[in-house]
Amino acid sequence: MILFLTTSAAEGAGFLLPLLIMLVAAKVMAELFERLRQPAVAGEILAGVLIGPSVLNWVTPSDFTNLLAKIGVIFLLFSVGLETRPAEMFRVGKRAALVAIMGVIAPFGAGVLLMRLWGASGVEAMFVGTAMVATSVGITARVLSSLGLLETKTARIILGAAVIDDILGLLVLAVVTSLASGSVNYTALILTSVLAIGFTAFVALVGAPMVTRMAPRIENLRVSHALFVASLLLCLGLSAAAAYIGVAAIIGAFLAGLAFAEASEDKPTMRQQMSGVTEFLIPFFLVNIGMLLKLEVFRDRWVIALALLVTLVAVLTKLVACGLAAQGLGWRRAGQIGMGMVPRGEVGIVVAQIGLALAVLDQKLYGVVLLMAVATTLIAPPFLRVLYANEVREMKTDPVNGDVQ
Amino acid sequence: MILFLTTSAAEGAGFLLPLLIMLVAAKVMAELFERLRQPAVAGEILAGVLIGPSVLNWVTPSDFTNLLAKIGVIFLLFSVGLETRPAEMFRVGKRAALVAIMGVIAPFGAGVLLMRLWGASGVEAMFVGTAMVATSVGITARVLSSLGLLETKTARIILGAAVIDDILGLLVLAVVTSLASGSVNYTALILTSVLAIGFTAFVALVGAPMVTRMAPRIENLRVSHALFVASLLLCLGLSAAAAYIGVAAIIGAFLAGLAFAEASEDKPTMRQQMSGVTEFLIPFFLVNIGMLLKLEVFRDRWVIALALLVTLVAVLTKLVACGLAAQGLGWRRAGQIGMGMVPRGEVGIVVAQIGLALAVLDQKLYGVVLLMAVATTLIAPPFLRVLYANEVREMKTDPVNGDVQ
Numbered sequence: 008m009i010l011f012l013t014t015s016a017a018e019g020a021g022f023l024l025p026l027l028i029m030l031v032a033a034k035v036m037a038e039l040f041e042r043l044r045q046p047a048v049a050g051e052i053l054a055g056v057l058i059g060p061s062v063l064n065w066v067t068p069s070d071f072t073n074l075l076a077k078i079g080v081i082f083l084l085f086s087v088g089l090e091t092r093p094a095e096m097f098r099v100g101k102r103a104a105l106v107a108i109m110g111v112i113a114p115f116g117a118g119v120l121l122m123r124l125w126g127a128s129g130v131e132a133m134f135v136g137t138a139m140v141a142t143s144v145g146i147t148a149r150v151l152s153s154l155g156l157l158e159t160k161t162a163r164i165i166l167g168a169a170v171i172d173d174i175l176g177l178l179v180l181a182v183v184t185s186l187a188s189g190s191v192n193y194t195a196l197i198l199t200s201v202l203a204i205g206f207t208a209f210v211a212l213v214g215a216p217m218v219t220r221m222a223p224r225i226e227n228l229r230v231s232h233a234l235f236v237a238s239l240l241l242c243l244g245l246s247a248a249a250a251y252i253g254v255a256a257i258i259g260a261f262l263a264g265l266a267f268a269e270a271s272e273d274k275p276t277m278r279q280q281m282s283g284v285t286e287f288l289i290p291f292f293l294v295n296i297g298m299l300l301k302l303e304v305f306r307d308r309w310v311i312a313l314a315l316l317v318t319l320v321a322v323l324t325k326l327v328a329c330g331l332a333a334q335g336l337g338w339r340r341a342g343q344i345g346m347g348m349v350p351r352g353e354v355g356i357v358v359a360q361i362g363l364a365l366a367v368l369d370q371k372l373y374g375v376v377l378l379m380a381v382a383t384t385l386i387a388p389p390f391l392r393v394l395y396a397n398e399v400r401e402m403k404t405d406p407v408n409g410d411v412q
Numbered sequence: 413m414i415l416f417l418t419t420s421a422a423e424g425a426g427f428l429l430p431l432l433i434m435l436v437a438a439k440v441m442a443e444l445f446e447r448l449r450q451p452a453v454a455g456e457i458l459a460g461v462l463i464g465p466s467v468l469n470w471v472t473p474s475d476f477t478n479l480l481a482k483i484g485v486i487f488l489l490f491s492v493g494l495e496t497r498p499a500e501m502f503r504v505g506k507r508a509a510l511v512a513i514m515g516v517i518a519p520f521g522a523g524v525l526l527m528r529l530w531g532a533s534g535v536e537a538m539f540v541g542t543a544m545v546a547t548s549v550g551i552t553a554r555v556l557s558s559l560g561l562l563e564t565k566t567a568r569i570i571l572g573a574a575v576i577d578d579i580l581g582l583l584v585l586a587v588v589t590s591l592a593s594g595s596v597n598y599t600a601l602i603l604t605s606v607l608a609i610g611f612t613a614f615v616a617l618v619g620a621p622m623v624t625r626m627a628p629r630i631e632n633l634r635v636s637h638a639l640f641v642a643s644l645l646l647c648l649g650l651s652a653a654a655a656y657i658g659v660a661a662i663i664g665a666f667l668a669g670l671a672f673a674e675a676s677e678d679k680p681t682m683r684q685q686m687s688g689v690t691e692f693l694i695p696f697f698l699v700n701i702g703m704l705l706k707l708e709v710f711r712d713r714w715v716i717a718l719a720l721l722v723t724l725v726a727v728l729t730k731l732v733a734c735g736l737a738a739q740g741l742g743w744r745r746a747g748q749i750g751m752g753m754v755p756r757g758e759v760g761i762v763v764a765q766i767g768l769a770l771a772v773l774d775q776k777l778y779g780v781v782l783l784m785a786v787a788t789t790l791i792a793p794p795f796l797r798v799l800y801a802n803e804v805r806e807m808k809t810d811p812v813n814g815d816v817q
Contacts, residue, residue, distance in 0.1 A: 020655035022479060023486075027648040034641050041634035074427060074476070081428075229446035232691050236439050239692055243432040250425035276684055283685030284692050286637050287644055 025066045026075075026291075032058045033290035046146055046388070048352055049381050051290055055297020068298045072291070077256075079292030080357055084257040085242045086285045087353065088264020089271065089278075091170045103167035106332040110168060110348050111175045113328030114139040117320050125313060130187050131372060134362040137183045138376045139321045141176030142169045143352025143384060150388045151347075154399055161340050164333065165347035176354050177258045178203050180361070184255055187367045202252050210245070210262040215269060222270040235280040238267045257357060296356055296377065299363060304374040314378040321379050322386060325349045343394045349387040355380035430471045431480075431696075437463045438695035451551055451793070453757055454786050456695055460702020473703045477696070482661075484697030485762055489662040490647045491690045492758065493669020494676065494683075496575045508572035511737040515573060515753050516580045518733030519544035522725050530718060536777060538588045539767040543781045544726045546581030547574040548757025548789060555793045556752070559804055566745050569738065570752035581759055582663045583608050585766070589660055592772045607657045615650070615667040620674060627675040640685040643672045662762060701761055701782065704768060709779040719783040726784050727791060730754045748799045754792040760785035 032054035040050030058065040066072065118136035127135070147169070151162045181203035218241070225237045242263040249259030271277050304310050330345030359376040362368030368376065437459035445455030463470040471477065523541035532540070552574070556567045586608035623646070630642045647668040654664030676682050709715050735750030764781040767773035773781065 020482075020652065020661045022482065023648060023652040023655060023661060026483075027645070027652050030648060031645055034635055034645065038633055038635040047635065071479070077425075077427065078431075228443055230439055230443040230452065232687065235688060235691060240432070240436055240439065243428060243435060247425065247428040247432050250428060256425045256428060279681055279684035280688030280691065282637065283640060283688030286640060286685065287689050 022071060025069075025072060028058055028066050029055075029072070029075075029294045030287075030290055033294050037290075044388075046149075046352075046384050048146075048293060049384055051293035052297040052356070052377070052381060055294035056300050056302065057297070058294070059298030059300070061300060061302035066298065068295060072295050072298065075288070075291035076295035076360075077292075079288040079290070079295075080257055080360075081242065081246050081260040082285045083289045083292055083353060084260040084357070085238075085264040086281065086289070087173065088261040088266075089268050089281065091173070091265055091268055102333065102335075103164045104171055106164060106168035106329045106344060106348065107171035107175060109328040109332040110142065110325050111140050111172050111179070114321055114324040115179065117324045118317070121316065121320055127372070130183075130367050133183045133186065134358065134367050135317065135372065135376060137176070137179050138355040138358040138362070138380065139317070139324070139351065140179055141173050141351065141354035141358075142325070142348045143350045143354060146350040146352055146384050146387060147347045147391065150391045151395070154392070154395055155402060156395055156398055159398060161333075161336070161343045161347070165344055168329070168344075168348060172348075173261070173354060174207060177255075177261060178207065180255060180354075180358055181258060184361060184365070187362075187365050203258065206249065206252065207258070207262060210266055214262070214266040218266045219270040222274075232277075232280060234271070234274060235277045238263070238271070238277065238281065239284075241266060255361060293356075296360060299360070300374055300377055301370045304371045307371065310371050310374060314375045314382075317375055318379045318382045318386075321351065321383055322349050339394070339397070343391070346387055346390050346394055349390075350384045351380045352384045355383075427476060430474075430477060433463055433471050434460075434477070434480075434699045435692075435695055438699050442695075449793075451554075451757070451789050453551075453698060454789055456698035457702040457761070457782070457786060460699035461705050461707065462702070463699070464703030464705070466705060466707035471703065473700065477700050477703065480693070480696035481700035481765075482697075484693040484695070484700075485662055485765070486647065486651050486665040487690045488694045488697055488758060489665040489762070490643075490669040491686065491694075492578065493666040493671075494673050494686065496578065496670050496673055507738065507740075508569050509576055511569060511573035511734045511749060511753065512576035512580060514733040514737040515547065515730050516545050516577050516584070519726055519729040520584065522729045523722070526721065526725055532777070535588075535592050535772050538591065539763065539772050540722065540777065540781055542581070542584050542588045543760040543763040543767070543785065544722070544729070544756065545584055546578050546756065546759035546763075547730070547753045548755045548759060551755040551757055551789050551792060552752045552796065555796045556800070559797070559800055560807060561800055561803055564803060566738075566741070566748045566752070570749055573734070573749075573753060577753075578666070578759060579612060582660075582666060583612065585660060585763055586663060589766060589770070592767075592770050608663065611654065611657065612663070612667060615671055619667070619671040623671045624675040627679075637682070637685060639676070639679060640682045643668070643676070643682065643686065644689075646671060660766060698761075701765060704765070705779055705782055706775045709776045712776065715776050715779060719780040719787075722780055723784045723787045723791075726756065726788050727754050744799070744802070748796070751792055751795050751799055754795075755789045756785045757789045760788075 033051040036050035036054035036057075037047035038050075040047050040053075057063055060067060115136040118139040119132045122132035122135045123129070147165055148157070151157050151159075151165075156162055178200070182200050222234060225233050227233075230236060242260050245259035245263040245266075246256040247259070249262075250256040271281075305314075325348045326342075326345040328345075329348040330341040333341045333344040336344075355376065359368065359373055359380065362376070363370075363373045438456040441455035441459035441462075442452035443455075445452050445458075462468055465472060520541040523544040524537045527537035527540045528534070552570055553562070556562050556564075556570075561567055583605070587605050627639060630638050632638075635641060647665050650664035650668040650671075651661040652664070654667075655661040676686075710719075730753045731747075731750035733750075734753040735746040738746045738749040741749075761782065764773065764778055764785065767781070768775075768778045
């Protein structure tokens with residue numbers, strides 16, 4: 008009887024169940040991970056592994072889940088851009104730039120070298136190297152914020168450097184993605200680099216101030232929530248434009264976020280509306296990431312060995328290269344900055360997924376990169392707490408900078 | 413060269429362009445309609461007609477746009493539920509209930525009768541009748557709010573009655589939808605009605621107080637924006653449950669909104685987050701509605717004649733039946749209440765689309781219902797301003813209830 012009834016009214020409602028399962032799994036695991044003082048992002052990816060074909064097989068990756076993931080990652084990069092203050096990069100100046108540049112060159116070079124020695128092809132090696140480039144600013148920022156240390160000099164250098172290396176990482180991705188098209192066309196490669204850099208420079212230098220200047224006029228429009236709507240349109244528009252000129256759509260989304268970062272700084276309503284969209288859509292990206300992981304690749308001990316090796320290189324290169332770049336501040340601070348740059352997270356994961364989608368990375372390398380991205384994110388926070396122990400103690404006993412508790 | 417580049421990086425970014433075009437068109441038309449003092453909803457539907465196959469053919473209705481529309485309508489009904497105060501229904505009491513019930517029976521009866529006389533089948537007639545049932549509370553509320561008259565007794569009766577007839581309308585829809593499955597199975601029909609009423613009663617009487625009681629505990633969860641996330645999960649969960657027990661998914665979404673209405677009353681963050689999701693997703697529903705309209709059906713003069721006739725009946729039945737129900741308050745107030753109940757809008761449009769999807773309504777009848785829903789929405793506001801002219805004057809000269817201007 009029930010079956011008879013559902014055929015009519017449930018028609019076309021079949022998309023609801025995967026949507027529901029993905030969101031419930033993501034949020035339950037996020038809650039669990041937060042309680043274990045681990046990053047929610049890792050929990051949401053693990054949720055995907057659990058409900059995906061590798062374990063429970065409740066939801067199968069499909070065109071539909073891929074589409075949701077693509078929309079999710081666009082809003083993920085938009086929100087990363089929205090949290091990025093171009094002004095911060097300039098404020099901490101040369102030191103942050105040096106930390107960022109060293110922190111891009113070392114992991115990329117070491118990653119490519121390691122993979123080549125392992126016997127990977129040039130394009131495979133460059134994709135893994137690219138995934139090792141970009142620091143995930145969110146994890147470190149959350150740790151430092153929970154310690155009440157966001158205003159320290161090292162924190163500001165870390166955040167500034169993370170912003171710069173996000174941009175550098177996306178540029179490397181733009182170049183490597185176009186390389187991955189198969190035939191290495193150097194004219195096309197240079198054109199892509201120039202387009203990517205030009206696009207980034209234009210949005211950052213011209214677009215952002217323009218949006219900031221136009222914001223009051225946008226808010227005066229009759230259409231409801233005009234500023235929020237304008238940011239949605241710019242996000243989709245620049246994503247489409249980026250895809251059209253041949254760089255990843257997410258770069259456009261990131262730049263759109265960047266353009267609205269300053270204009271939305273004192274607009275809590277707009278930010279909360281955007282957080283509603285991102286809280287809803289990003290989990291589909293993270294869960295899909297997990298669903299695409301074939302756990303059986305780790306039955307191969309060489310894959311586990313490679314994953315551990317890549318993770319080790321990813322940690323050491325950031326720690327040493329960024330630490331050296333900040334060495335003028337003393338060894339302890341250099342260590343804080345080096346460790347602060349270790350978590351990869353989102354951008355590394357995005358690179359892994361693009362590599363899989365372009366068939367540049369196979370299932371094994373996808374697993375390796377994913378494990379590296381998640382592992383660096385889990386490793387850094389406890390070390391950061393240890394490295395900042397002195398500052399936390401000082402703050403507690405110094406009545407000027409903090410309350411005695 | 414550009415083409416060569418796009419093949420790699422733009423791969424799978426093809427969904428961005430229809431997304432962008434739909435959202436831009438919707439918001440430009442919404443802005444235009446707001447400036448002309450017309451409802452934005454009508455503008456967004458017209459945007460769909462313009463970019464759809466009937467006129468410019470920039471975007472073709474596809475599985476993808478249908479999917480977006482389905483997600484959009486779920487959040488539309490969720491937000492309608494969220495704006496519904498069950499307490500309001502009880503406060504204005506019997507008068508509102510009488511207005512609502514008369515306002516359901518008269519248009520449904522007259523609509524079915526008219527369609528049967530026109531030669532339509534029983535199921536067609538019932539679908540058109542159902543589309544004529546539910547008042548769109550949003551339009552009237554916005555007019556009264558712009559006049560500063562939301563606190564008047566007639567306004568409260570209109571809003572209370574609109575809430576009740578939303579629920580009655582959705583119940584009628586549940587029954588008619590299950591009827592539309594083709595074979596009229598009376599046992600199944602009764603079962604659906606009982607399930608729909610039981611489901612509604614359970615959520616309204618048990619679910620809503622439970623959510624309100626549990627809200628502080630939900631907010632204490634570690635997962636970020638827990639209350640908002642919980643409302644998303646309940647929305648998707650009840651939608652899936654409604655589809656499973658054989659009533660339209662949107663009824664579950666509406667009830668989920670209803671369940672969170674009280675709990676979220678003093679939670680501006682959660683409401684703004686939800687408004688972000690709805691502002692983003694609802695336009696896809698409205699634009700899709702317009703895209704599905706084949707303008708050429710109006711080349712048939714009989715279709716235009718029927719559309720005008722249905723619109724006339726839709727206006728007169730609400731005006732007369734609701735006016736009579738409120739007649740004890742004096743004729744002027746009865747007229748205000750009757751006219752306040754005229755706009756159909758969203759729910760009528762939802763019924764039209766379900767009818768089209770179930771192949772119960774053909775393109776012509778879809779056009780007729782759509783025109784009625786939009787026309788009643790455009791007709792009511794100017795009349796309301798005239799009918800409330802006295803109150804507006806009084807308020808301006810009465811220093812107790814309003815400022816002298």
